[in-house]
Amino acid sequence: MAIVKEAYRALEAVVGAGYLSDDPAVCEGYRSGPGGYENGLGYERVMTRIPGAVILPRSTEEVQKIVKICLRYKVPYVPYSTGFYGPRSHPHIEGALLVDLKRLNDFEFDEKHWYANVGSGFIYAQFQEECLKRGGYGVIGGGGAQASVIANLIGDGWSPLSHRIGLPHRRILGTEMVLPDGEILRTGSLAVGDDPFWGDGIGPDLRGLLRGYTGLRGCLGIVTKMAVKVLPFQPERLEPTGISPDTALALPEKRVKWINYIMPSKETQVRAMYEIGKAEIGGAVTKVPLFWRAIAKAECKEEFWDLWLKETPETVANFHIVRVLLIGFTNEEQLEYDEKVLSDIMQELGGSPRRTKPSDESWIKNADSAGMWLMCGSYVSVDYVIETLGQATEHGQVYADLKKKYTPPLMPDHGDPGWFQSFELGYQGYSEFLIYWDQDENTDGVDHFYLETSKMNINHRFYTSLLGPHQPMYLTGPKYGPNYHEWMLKIKNEFDPMWLCHPPVPFAHDEFVRRAPWMHKLADWESPREFPYPQWLKEKMDAEAAAFHVKK
Amino acid sequence: MPTTKFSLDPSDINNFTYDMSRCIKCKGCYWVEHTYQPGARFATRCPSNVWNDFDAYGAFGKMRIGLALAEGRLEWTPKLLEIIYADPLCGACDVGCKRNLDLEVELSLESLRVKAVKDGAGPMPVHKKIAQNIATKHNVYGAPHGNRKQWATGDLKIEEKADLLYFVGCTASYGNKEIAQSTAKILNATGTPFMLMPEEWCCGNTLQSVGMLDEARALAKRNIEMVKSTGAKRVLLSCAEGYRMWKVEYPKLLNIATADLGFEVVHLVEFADEALQKGSLRPAKPVNKRVTYHDSCSISRLADPWTPYSGERGWMGTVNPRLKRRRGTQGLYAQPRNVINAIPGIDFVEMIRTRENAFCCGAGRGTKEAFPTLASSSAKHRLEEVKEIGAEVLVSACPWCKNNFASAAAGDNVKVMDFSELILASLDA
Numbered sequence: 017m018a019i020v021k022e023a024y025r026a027l028e029a030v031v032g033a034g035y036l037s038d039d040p041a042v043c044e045g046y047r048s049g050p051g052g053y054e055n056g057l058g059y060e061r062v063m064t065r066i067p068g069a070v071i072l073p074r075s076t077e078e079v080q081k082i083v084k085i086c087l088r089y090k091v092p093y094v095p096y097s098t099g100f101y102g103p104r105s106h107p108h109i110e111g112a113l114l115v116d117l118k119r120l121n122d123f124e125f126d127e128k129h130w131y132a133n134v135g136s137g138f139i140y141a142q143f144q145e146e147c148l149k150r151g152g153y154g155v156i157g158g159g160g161a162q163a164s165v166i167a168n169l170i171g172d173g174w175s176p177l178s179h180r181i182g183l184p185h186r187r188i189l190g191t192e193m194v195l196p197d198g199e200i201l202r203t204g205s206l207a208v209g210d211d212p213f214w215g216d217g218i219g220p221d222l223r224g225l226l227r228g229y230t231g232l233r234g235c236l237g238i239v240t241k242m243a244v245k246v247l248p249f250q251p252e253r254l255e256p257t258g259i260s261p262d263t264a265l266a267l268p269e270k271r272v273k274w275i276n277y278i279m280p281s282k283e284t285q286v287r288a289m290y291e292i293g294k295a296e297i298g299g300a301v302t303k304v305p306l307f308w309r310a311i312a313k314a315e316c317k318e319e320f321w322d323l324w325l326k327e328t329p330e331t332v333a334n335f336h337i338v339r340v341l342l343i344g345f346t347n348e349e350q351l352e353y354d355e356k357v358l359s360d361i362m363q364e365l366g367g368s369p370r371r372t373k374p375s376d377e378s379w380i381k382n383a384d385s386a387g388m389w390l391m392c393g394s395y396v397s398v399d400y401v402i403e404t405l406g407q408a409t410e411h412g413q414v415y416a417d418l419k420k421k422y423t424p425p426l427m428p429d430h431g432d433p434g435w436f437q438s439f440e441l442g443y444q445g446y447s448e449f450l451i452y453w454d455q456d457e458n459t460d461g462v463d464h465f466y467l468e469t470s471k472m473n474i475n476h477r478f479y480t481s482l483l484g485p486h487q488p489m490y491l492t493g494p495k496y497g498p499n500y501h502e503w504m505l506k507i508k509n510e511f512d513p514m515w516l517c518h519p520p521v522p523f524a525h526d527e528f529v530r531r532a533p534w535m536h537k538l539a540d541w542e543s544p545r546e547f548p549y550p551q552w553l554k555e556k557m558d559a560e561a562a563a564f565h566v567k568k
Numbered sequence: 569m570p571t572t573k574f575s576l577d578p579s580d581i582n583n584f585t586y587d588m589s590r591c592i593k594c595k596g597c598y599w600v601e602h603t604y605q606p607g608a609r610f611a612t613r614c615p616s617n618v619w620n621d622f623d624a625y626g627a628f629g630k631m632r633i634g635l636a637l638a639e640g641r642l643e644w645t646p647k648l649l650e651i652i653y654a655d656p657l658c659g660a661c662d663v664g665c666k667r668n669l670d671l672e673v674e675l676s677l678e679s680l681r682v683k684a685v686k687d688g689a690g691p692m693p694v695h696k697k698i699a700q701n702i703a704t705k706h707n708v709y710g711a712p713h714g715n716r717k718q719w720a721t722g723d724l725k726i727e728e729k730a731d732l733l734y735f736v737g738c739t740a741s742y743g744n745k746e747i748a749q750s751t752a753k754i755l756n757a758t759g760t761p762f763m764l765m766p767e768e769w770c771c772g773n774t775l776q777s778v779g780m781l782d783e784a785r786a787l788a789k790r791n792i793e794m795v796k797s798t799g800a801k802r803v804l805l806s807c808a809e810g811y812r813m814w815k816v817e818y819p820k821l822l823n824i825a826t827a828d829l830g831f832e833v834v835h836l837v838e839f840a841d842e843a844l845q846k847g848s849l850r851p852a853k854p855v856n857k858r859v860t861y862h863d864s865c866s867i868s869r870l871a872d873p874w875t876p877y878s879g880e881r882g883w884m885g886t887v888n889p890r891l892k893r894r895r896g897t898q899g900l901y902a903q904p905r906n907v908i909n910a911i912p913g914i915d916f917v918e919m920i921r922t923r924e925n926a927f928c929c930g931a932g933r934g935t936k937e938a939f940p941t942l943a944s945s946s947a948k949h950r951l952e953e954v955k956e957i958g959a960e961v962l963v964s965a966c967p968w969c970k971n972n973f974a975s976a977a978a979g980d981n982v983k984v985m986d987f988s989e990l991i992l993a994s995l996d997a
Contacts, residue, residue: 035621041648042622044636045629052592072621099593099623118621123608141605149607161602162595256603259897260924261667263603316670316893318886382602386594386668393590393885427884454884455589 293442
């Protein structure tokens, strides 16, 4: 469904005819699924729509004009940077305008104060290379090297490098954001000047509004620019080698080195992570799921399964790896010192080093997130928890236990308890649970598992990051806060009273459960008969729900 | 577990609906691979999506559009044809995807064009004219067939019979005669006897590329039979597009393996590298220039040999029998660099985007004829990179690249040369 002609003409006047289209083929190119992050699941099938039109602004000023036109003509819109974040970053309503931000790809590096200003279309691999050229670095979030820096920092923004560099809100120094009323909001010290040295800013820290735990998911405006802190790395070049797919960064061994240790038990694995943090050494400290090793070894999907199906619950349960990245930030002696300290820790805990390649395939300039689709064709990280290292291992095990009930359709993983790692020198433990399936099979069980994880987290009192727009707000909200959902609603109504920015987020998962009959049996929480939308959206949502049921 | 039969045959779009449905929009097809990612500038490798920023013009958009076409959800329109055909099918997306996902992106894109032709919507009008030229005059330009060998001047030693057959191709025969002549002189200089095809016809690159597979197949059969009738053991090409046709597309069109052609297919860059190793090529004359090399797509990431495949896809998308994926790893990356570096006086400098990450010139596979602005803007974009590294000479190994770069470089201080011309310049007269 196209957007109204008057609005189209006004938008065209902003960007020119070449950067606006409602052509069906062009719009089809922006379909969310069926492949991709969380795609092929019920949420994608039920909740996503191809856009009514797509617009490609070049500047914050153009974005501001677009938002004002949308407000004037009541056109719902969705900000979109790379589209990699699956259905959550695509329109959920017919006739929406997709605001593709890829042309906002400016990059400025402040050599004196070591931060970089990036636009929404600028990706991590570009950012990291520009930093590395100058002897600096940042984090390439798990979203991958091709993810938009801004989009990923709003939503996630962490990786094993967060062991030293820390969480994303420490690196977001300033943000420029076009609010749903068309006004520009600047956060941090950008609110009072043009020097983004201070992320908190005066008054309430608006980064909490911007990203909370895992972000606003495009429903409170459009971020057009961000000042990102750059940290000192080391000066030697990491040399790219090989022909794709066998490429890697050759490491200057006296300055950068990965070492894998096999630990005798889970307890010593966690202990080692604590001790490494306590000693304040290392650039990254992580445990990886065993099947990642099979992905890395396999030449193709079929070989992965040959390797993986040879594993057993016992081999998985007894796989206690600690992967450590050492960096001689200041000089070679620092790496020597860190290695000696690491060796002492490992000796004490019974860790034995394994031969590790003098190269980096993942995390310094890459997060091979796309490789996660190799095995089954479909994937989503169902949860991220940032708590303590001890809690991370408990959390993973509880997930693994729940997962058994839903395998199949989930990939047989021999009870793998996921991925965990040290953040902020061991002060925090990060755990992430990843699931895989084949989207050609009946995926109702995957939808159920996804929702059941919320209940599991509530029951076990795990503070999950995906409590917000990724899960039914009326399920998670009362349990976290206890009025988290009400605050989300208040914020949404305050900033976007018309609900034009990415409707019906943040209540989209509630809407999904309402529409999808196979989800009804799980809906045992209190939920209003009608969601608190403005009238136009309520009518639209009802019509789309009815249309979905007719189609079914 | 139910299985689905499929083959790597682009004549049926349904062979690739699995691949289309598994595209995850990571855009590894669009960006230069992260390991080699150069930063703020020269970060992309997709000429189509640089020419037009809408997602529909990137492989990730076309995978979605392809699925809609396969499922009958989208009608053919002029815009849709533009999306499908404004694309040099350079293979950057294919190797990008095979970094992690192993989806058959290149074949999927080819299958869209075949479907366009089958449905009566494609190819573009100018492609139909080229097809007519090929049918009537045996060359893409509609030039008199009798003029095809005019490049072969009397000073060149060309045998009636030899193990090596030089297939010149339409462009070097009619337009860029200097490439044909340089190639012949190099063969003469290395003491390599060679012959020409008695009646050389077009290789069919445009036909195959725009989805006219029946016409391309007829040419493939005819040309292969001609080579076999001459008894040649090797077919040499100085055109990258021609090389890909002979080495990859002919076997694909005829459902045979490259190894089963009955003769070897080599490009001049391979031949020259071999000759250099053997000592028969002796580049002694200094070329005192700062030179860079452009990896033409059809001798690099598109050049892995072809092996037919048909099998079944089953649980978790695994295939049986095991499939050896073509990932562009067997491209002619080292050979041209070996030769250029052996030329005295040359200050060789690499482009920022090289080998499988190279940015296509934008001319090939029917693009320049139908979408000249895409071809010229791509070439200009690449020339910016040449200027960035301060090269004086841009060398490529395909007449399509040379012509496209040369027209885009008009007025610049960059000299555009074919690989054959550079070698010849280094040989004593």
